[in-house]
Each structure stands twice: as structure tokens, then as C-alpha cells.
Amino acid sequence: MATMSQPQHFMNTSGELDAVWIHKEPYSNRPHFSKLNKDIKVDVCVIGAGIAGVSTAYELVSRGLKVAMIEAREVLSGETGRTSGHLSSALDASYVDIAKKHGKDAAKNAASSHQWALKHVGEISKQLGIECEYKVIPDYEISQYEKSDPKHEDEMKEIQEDLKMAKELGLPVSYKPDYAIKGWDGKVDQRDVGIYEEQATFHPTMYLVGLLKWLAKQPNFECYTHTRMLNIEEKGLLTTKEVQVSTLDGNTITCNDAVEATCIPLQKLSIVAQMEYFRTYCIAIRIPRDSYEDCLINDQADPYHYIRFTGCDDKDDYLVIGGGDHKVGQEEEAGRFAELESWVRKRYTQAGSVDYKWSGQVNDSVDLMHFVGLNQGKSHTYVITGDTGHGLTMGVLAGKLVADEIQGIENPWSSAYNPKRLPPLSSIPSMVAHDVQINMQYKRFAQSDIPDIESLAIGEGGILNPKTKKPLAVYKDDQGKVHQFSALCPHLQGVVCWNKTEKSWDCPIHGSRFSKDGVQIMGPSKAGLSPADENGEAAQQQAIKA
Numbered sequence: 001m002a003t004m005s006q007p008q009h010f011m012n013t014s015g016e017l018d019a020v021w022i023h024k025e026p027y028s029n030r031p032h033f034s035k036l037n038k039d040i041k042v043d044v045c046v047i048g049a050g051i052a053g054v055s056t057a058y059e060l061v062s063r064g065l066k067v068a069m070i071e072a073r074e075v076l077s078g079e080t081g082r083t084s085g086h087l088s089s090a091l092d093a094s095y096v097d098i099a100k101k102h103g104k105d106a107a108k109n110a111a112s113s114h115q116w117a118l119k120h121v122g123e124i125s126k127q128l129g130i131e132c133e134y135k136v137i138p139d140y141e142i143s144q145y146e147k148s149d150p151k152h153e154d155e156m157k158e159i160q161e162d163l164k165m166a167k168e169l170g171l172p173v174s175y176k177p178d179y180a181i182k183g184w185d186g187k188v189d190q191r192d193v194g195i196y197e198e199q200a201t202f203h204p205t206m207y208l209v210g211l212l213k214w215l216a217k218q219p220n221f222e223c224y225t226h227t228r229m230l231n232i233e234e235k236g237l238l239t240t241k242e243v244q245v246s247t248l249d250g251n252t253i254t255c256n257d258a259v260e261a262t263c264i265p266l267q268k269l270s271i272v273a274q275m276e277y278f279r280t281y282c283i284a285i286r287i288p289r290d291s292y293e294d295c296l297i298n299d300q301a302d303p304y305h306y307i308r309f310t311g312c313d314d315k316d317d318y319l320v321i322g323g324g325d326h327k328v329g330q331e332e333e334a335g336r337f338a339e340l341e342s343w344v345r346k347r348y349t350q351a352g353s354v355d356y357k358w359s360g361q362v363n364d365s366v367d368l369m370h371f372v373g374l375n376q377g378k379s380h381t382y383v384i385t386g387d388t389g390h391g392l393t394m395g396v397l398a399g400k401l402v403a404d405e406i407q408g409i410e411n412p413w414s415s416a417y418n419p420k421r422l423p424p425l426s427s428i429p430s431m432v433a434h435d436v437q438i439n440m441q442y443k444r445f446a447q448s449d450i451p452d453i454e455s456l457a458i459g460e461g462g463i464l465n466p467k468t469k470k471p472l473a474v475y476k477d478d479q480g481k482v483h484q485f486s487a488l489c490p491h492l493q494g495v496v497c498w499n500k501t502e503k504s505w506d507c508p509i510h511g512s513r514f515s516k517d518g519v520q521i522m523g524p525s526k527a528g529l530s531p532a533d534e535n536g537e538a539a540q541q542q543a544i545k546a
Helices: 007-011 051-062 094-104 104-128 150-168 205-216 271-276 336-347 391-406 425-446 534-544
Strands: 046-048 066-070 135-143 173-176 193-201 221-224 229-235 243-246 250-256 259-260 275-288 296-298 305-312 315-327 356-363 371-376 381-385 460-462 471-476 480-485 498-499 502-504 513-515 518-520
Touching: 007 534, 046 243, 046 250, 051 066, 051 205, 051 391, 066 250, 094 104, 094 150, 104 150, 104 193, 104 205, 104 275, 104 391, 135 150, 150 173, 150 193, 193 305, 205 221, 205 356, 243 259, 271 275, 275 336, 315 356, 336 356, 371 391, 381 391, 460 498, 480 534
Parallel strands: 046 066, 046 259, 066 221, 135 296, 259 381
Antiparallel strands: 135 193, 173 193, 229 243, 243 250, 275 315, 275 356, 296 305, 305 315, 371 381, 460 471, 471 480, 498 502, 502 513, 513 518
């Protein structure tokens, strides 16, 4: 039986399972910063120390602004450390669909901004001497169907239509019929590839550790961890004079501008209601070095499979495959890792052991475009959210875009990603359906996962819903000790669900997540789950004070 992690494990990452990136860059290698214990004044406060926050801080610091970055846990503890690590302008949403919803200019800005971002990572790593396995490689778009299936040809025609649009937008693309990818030696025949050229991969945490080490040496940068934002308030009557960022511990950061780079903004609704929240799954499986073509691969299934490769040791590399997406807290996690492994072994027969399994979170904008810029109803508070499966390139391009807007520099990407934009009429039906589906999740108020605490297995959790009391989130640790918390998400009072894979509590309403001990690890909730017994209180305090 697997042993549950200690409460402080969730200070380093957002799940029970570890991603492959710790194979070469363990948590102990990451820079450590102190907790904020006083009031400070800076030009810009950046909230969140993942790729969006670090990239924004880098752009601002490089331009001479004084920046403070705060993080509720440790740096890189969020989704950046749980990504599949691809850098691509071959977006999940087709350029044909983006152009239909937003116009060709917006589609061109989406293409150019992501292409700029993936190249910019290479430029920065070279400039600062960061060894992060950055490689320029092709991205292969393939059909989910075998070549003998009539649906294969139909799907390849759709890929070619998107390639045509991508070429018109200025991206380097091509098409190769009957192309067989080296290393794909199984009997499953899915030949034919649409190619997005000049794409890239890298080791995400090695890159960001290097960037953080550079930032830490700059006199106009400071970083504070274990410093949880409580509120952002713009001060002033007719025009904002200053922004105050208050923390849970009672300190205040006074600044000219604030940037929420928290994956999901820590607020009630507005753009939070314009996104859908998904869990996605990855495995890293050994494959003999030099036995394969280094590339990105994406099929067209729903949910689709996505592949990249990364280093392992002198003998093997890792094939990283992801997929199995489902809405947060709304489906069982079981069987998804097994499906990914089976898919690989049928196609790459030299695949060896599976050394890492983990899951992450994807936040899809209903209208297909990111939200980067001034938040709705704000004059000096910026947001970066709606990754739509491309959080790494979004985080990098957001750094430049937000820095430009703070400095009053015109940027052609601004209109495409403007958080204040009105959704296109074509998105209204999907937004209404999304709202209806979300509201249906409140049915959990009348449901119970377990009949009583005694029936709960060791190492598992569930919702106990007494008819006369509010629902409780209950789990048993390895010693059989029971830990209880309120099951109500502090955001909008949804009843959380137990995530068996990551040993976390996930809210099916707007994707907030909490460690097994109730610590908030994903917004939009600002706070954690309230402990409901002494064991719960003790474990939560152990995590927070780590």
C-alpha cells in the first residue's frame, strides 16, 4: 500500500504524485525565499511564482522597475511544475475556429505571440546561460484513426485546413502524406502528418530556477514565499493613486500596479465564469535513447493525446504522454494512466518502465482566447489566466504584454487577449450550457460519498453528509487517524470531491483545489477548507508552517 505524503508535501507541488521534472531538478534545488513580515512599497507587486509570474517579474525588472513577487507556498509549486513542458504555437483551438470567433487579426496575434514566446525562452536561456534542455523540434498533428479507417482522411483534411490558415497567419507549416515517425514501430498505422515547424521543448523548472536565481541577484527584485494574498484594493477616488495588496498575515504591499499570475484569479466571478476547468494526466515512460525522432505529437481525439520526450539517463530518455482530460471534480480518475500507457506500448514497442505518473490542471477559455491584461473593473490590476492548454507560452507572452501595458507601450496582442472583451455571439450558447452544467454540481449538497467514517478505507477520503449538519470532507491517514474539514469550498460554497489520484479535495464548480489537509492549492478560492476536528487543525498547521 502506498504511503501518503506528509502535509508539507503540498507546499512544493499541487498533488500527491510528483511530475517527471523532479528527476533532474528536485524540489531541494529550488531557490528558497523568506516570508513577508513587514509592509513594503514597490512599483509592481506580482502575485504567483509560476511561469507567468516569474516571466512578468523578469520583464519588469529588466526594464528597471522595482518588483515584489509573493507566493502562497514555495516557488514553482503550482501548475508550472506539473506541465508536460511543450512550447508550441500549434494551439489546442484551431486557428480556423479562432478566426471565426474573433476575426483573422486576432488569430494572427495568437499565432505570432505564441511563436514569439517559444523562441523567447530559447533566447533568454542562451543569454543568461541557463541549461534547460531547450530544443527546436517539429510538432506533428496526426489523426486519431488508423489510415485504413475512412474517418482518417476526413480528419487529415481538417488538419490541412488549419495548416492553410496557420500559413496565412505567418506560421511555418507543411504537410507530409504517408510520413512515418521514427520509433513508432507498432502495428497501429496512423501515417500522414501536418507539421508545425520551429516548435520547441525544454525542462520547465530548470529554466525557471535559472531565471529565479538571476532575479534574486537584482537590486530591484524581492520575493516572498509562504505569503498568501488576501485582497487587492485600488485606492483613490476618481483616479487610482495606488494599489494595496494585503496578505493573510496582515502585511501590506503598496504599489502602482498589481499582477495576478495565480493560474486562476482569486475573485468571485466575471472571467472566472468564462472558463472551464479540466484535470489532465501524464506518464513518463522509458524509451531507449536514439531510438526515436525527437518531436511533439498531437492526435485529434477528444480528449486528445499529446507527446514529447525528455532526458532520463545515459541509456534511456523519457517519452511523456498526456491526455485523459475531464472536468475538475466531475469524473472518476481511475484508468486514465493505464489508457495512456496502453496507447504508447501499441505504438512504441521499445517502451520500458513507467517511472512517473501525475496530473495537472488546464483552464479553458470558453471563447478560445487567453485573458491577459487589465482585469474587469480595474485600472491598475492585471490578470493572466485562461491557458487553454498552452500555459507555458501564455505565461511567457503575458510577461511582455503586461510589462508593455504597465509602461504604456502599445502592443498588438492587447486587443486579442483583453480580459474586458465581450464574448463573441458564437460563444454565448456554449457559455450558457457551461453555466447550466456548473449549477448542476450543487446537487452534491444532498449527496454523501460514504455512509459513515468507519467505512472509509485507510489512505482514502470522501464526503460525509449528515442530514442535520453541513457536509464534511473526511480522510484517513496511513495510521487510520481521521481528519475532518468543512466540505464547502470558500469560493462559492460548492461541495468538494475527493481526488483519489492526487489525494486532494477538488471543487466541481470553478476548479478550486485543496490539499488533503485543506490547504488552498488552486484558486479561485482565496482560503483553504476550515478544519472540523483537532487532527485536521494539526495537519493543516503542520503544512502551513513548513
